[in-house]
Amino acid sequence: MSRMTVNERPVQFDLDPRMPLLYALREAANLTGTKACGGGGAQCNGACMVLVDGVALRSCAITLAEAEGRIITTIEGLSRDRSHPVQQAMVAQGAIQCGYCTPGIVIALAALLQRNPAPTRADIDAAVPNICRCGVYPRLVKVAEQAARVAQRQERVSAAPAPGISAEDAARNVPALRVPEDE
The missing domain is CATH 3.10.20.30 (Beta-grasp domain)
Structure with a gap:
């Protein structure tokens, strides 16, 4: 056992x-x-x-x-609600293509940011050994940099709403978007 x-x-x-x-x-x-x-x-x-x-x-x-x-x-x-900084940055940077390799990449970047809150490009390259056939590599540096800023509360990311929240309800909470109220 x-x-x-x-x-x-x-x-x-x-x-x-x-x-x-x-x-x-x-x-x-x-x-x-x-x-x-x-x-x-x-x-x-x-x-x-x-x-x-x-x-x-x-x-x-x-x-x-x-x-x-x-x-x-x-x-x-x-993160049960997709609120982890790496998950949010992956969505915000459009770094998800087919999605098959995404869980492994997110885990690798989360581990990197846990041990190194301000990684260099070399740190990022070394920490992500994953193979992505869709070619998201150029975006991964931006993902890691943005996730680091989010984790340090230097930036907020407005990405995918948490499961169970409709896009319309999520949009009501974004100041730049106005959703007409039902009359």
Whole structure:
């Protein structure tokens, strides 16, 4: 029985301890935001990235036995309402294309900003090993820079409304937009 904390909740997996964490998260815990990445064994595109004790790791390369007793954060646990600065900056900068690699990129950037609140371009390049076939790389530097400013409360981002909020209701809270009231 492998025990760990996943998204701030204690869990235990009654699975083969040699199983990659990726499959336990996706198949047993139904946390499908962490994407199956292809190659496995860290020879992947990074879409399977999760935080393990605050460090971005490829979940295809860590077994349940290696995850025992650790704190795991998936994309679902990073922010339940999409308010994490990296999530907001990804939307604001238009850095989401097909979305397959997005969870891994968000996790990698969140880990970077946690340990380095003012990363350089070299820091950003080194922290994001993910492969994106849609080519969002040029925007990732802007995403990281904007997310850092948001995290330091130097800037606010008006991006996607939280789940369950209609676009019309969200627009009512943006001063630059006026939505006619029903008469």
